[in-house]
Amino acid sequence: xxxxLLVDDDEEALAxxxxxxxxxxxxxxxxxxxxxxxxxxxEAPVDIxxxxxxxxxxxxxxxxxxxxxxxxxxxxxxxxxxxxxxPPAFVSYDGFLRKPVDGPILLATMHRLLxxxxxxxxRHR
Numbered sequence: 001x002x003x004x005l006l007v008d009d010d011e012e013a014l015a016x017x018x019x020x021x022x023x024x025x026x027x028x029x030x031x032x033x034x035x036x037x038x039x040x041x042x043e044a045p046v047d048i049x050x051x052x053x054x055x056x057x058x059x060x061x062x063x064x065x066x067x068x069x070x071x072x073x074x075x076x077x078x079x080x081x082x083x084x085x086x087p088p089a090f091v092s093y094d095g096f097l098r099k100p101v102d103g104p105i106l107l108a109t110m111h112r113l114l115x116x117x118x119x120x121x122x123r124h125r
Contacts (some may be wrong), residue, residue: 001025001026001027002012002025002027002029002047002048002110002114003026003028003029003046003047003048004021004026004027004028004029004042004046004047004049004050004110005029005030005037005046005048005050005051006018006021006028006031006040006050006051007028007029007030007033007034007037007049007052007055007060007063008030008051008052008055008081009032009052009054009055009056011035013052013099013100013101014030014032015088016103017050017057017101017106018030020103020106020107021106021107021110022031023102024053024107025080026110027046029046029113032055032111033055033057034037034051034055034057034058034059034060034062034063034066035054035057035060035063035110036041036057037051037058037059037063038063038066038067039045039047042070043065044123045076046076047076047077047114047117048065048076048077048079048110048113049063049067049076049077049078049079050079050081050106050110051064051078051080051081052058052080052081052082052099053080053081053082053084053087053088054082054083054084060081060082061080061088061091062089064080064091064092064093065091065092070093074102076117077095077098077107077110077113077116077117078092078093078094078095078104078115079092079093079094079095079097079106080093080095080096080097081096081097081098081099081101081115082096082098082099083098083099084098085098094113094116095109095112097109114122117123
């Protein structure tokens with residue numbers, strides 16, 4: 001079972017994403033800001049992260065940057081979500097989705113990125 005960490009300060013969005021992902025068979029963890037999500041990820045890494053760009057305490061872009069610089073923990077997919085019209089150019093994310101996020105598009109993006117990461121791992125063994 002693949003695991004996902006969902007991060008957003010919007011409780012309704014977080015609950016909706018969580019329900020969609022759980023119904024699809026993902027092991028779901030949630031956090032309401034980047035700082036608590038970072039601590040959760042360090043304690044128990046996941047296969048994919050879906051995080052809002054604009055959050056208090058630590059933004060999704062800062063969270064993504066910090067995760068990417070953790071030694072030995074770079075093998076995960078990161079989807080940045082935002083109401084902004086275009087993604088930030090300075091963040092090393094794997095996917096970008098605009099809010100409001102459509103459930104089937106979220107799941108399709110997650111499955112595509114997970115498949116790409118498995119293929120990448122197999123090529124680099």
